Amino acid sequence: MRTTAASEYGCLALLAIGERGEGWCKRQEIIDRFAVPGAFLEQILRKLTAAGFVVSRRGAEGGFRLARPAAEIVIADVMRAMDGPLAPSRSVSENFYQPSPLEASPAYHQLFRKVRDAIAAILEQTTLEDILDAERDHHRKPPRAGRRAGPRPAPRRR
């Protein structure tokens, strides 16, 4: 039940790019920050551009920038663009359906659909902005064992 490295790297790249805000984020910055193989990242950035998550600019002072507000970039969409289906089996995928012997068992079919829905529910509800916020939060308070107290900051939902 694994994602690919491409999906992980893609998400991380968006994080690095998003943190730069209006500025242009160079590929090299991403490489330095997350220690991902540069030549591979290049391919991933291409995909992110093609999928419309980021825009690019060449030349000195070039780089990548988000194509739209972070709040409008849904993680589920990012992973689908990189990886294909979120669903554990294509036979229960909304967007990439394909038949499979699994369908011969209604019970399993429904179980797998439940798994798919659970995954989708989380990933569809999370935007890049949520990630950026959480990352900033985490920077402010060094990683402690206990999770914060107090009246939670109102879960940000799109």
Added chain:
Amino acid sequence: MRTTAASEYGCLALLAIGERGEGWCKRQEIIDRFAVPGAFLEQILRKLTAAGFVVSRRGAEGGFRLARPAAEIVIADVMRAMDGPLAPSRSVSENFYQPSPLEASPAYHQLFRKVRDAIAAILEQTTLEDILDAERDHHRKPPRAGRRAGPRPAPRRR
């Protein structure tokens, strides 16, 4: 975020074996019922045996039988035995941990862990007995478009 065919076939095999109750279920029966490639299924049955889910008997009238009550066979364990980690990334796996660049981002790391937990929650809670029950249920009432009483039959989309 996919499972392998081996995992699907393994689950289906257990279903077929479980349905035979005390009797010995031959490989051929499983092949006939689910249209899975026989030689491949053999490998899967070997794994299921090695993992202690089923026991086997050779010779004419041989076959496979559950090694313990269906209620004690947890689907999560089955899939782990077939596929490895349930987690979407090894960096958030409880049982198969490995480092990954993802850990450089606490926000993503937590998000992925949430996904892992959601998957595990469903699969750890479901036993083969649940599947057997659901399958029987489904047999009693022929596959109709509408789910029981309720207002609209909720358009079946895939």
Added chain:
DNA sequence: TCCATTGTTGACAAACACGATCGACAAACC
């Protein structure tokens, strides 16, 4: 104008996992 920087493109290739097959063998039953 020319150069350094940076993204763009397409092709390529190594490594690995997946899905599947085969042949020889071992037990159980008739």
Added chain:
DNA sequence: GGTTTGTCGATCGTGTTTGTCAACAATGGA
């Protein structure tokens, strides 16, 4: 003994994943 059925180990093609490379194009600055 022969048939049925599971066991084992090896192998293998294919596709995907991960990663590299070289040539090219645009941008900004000297």
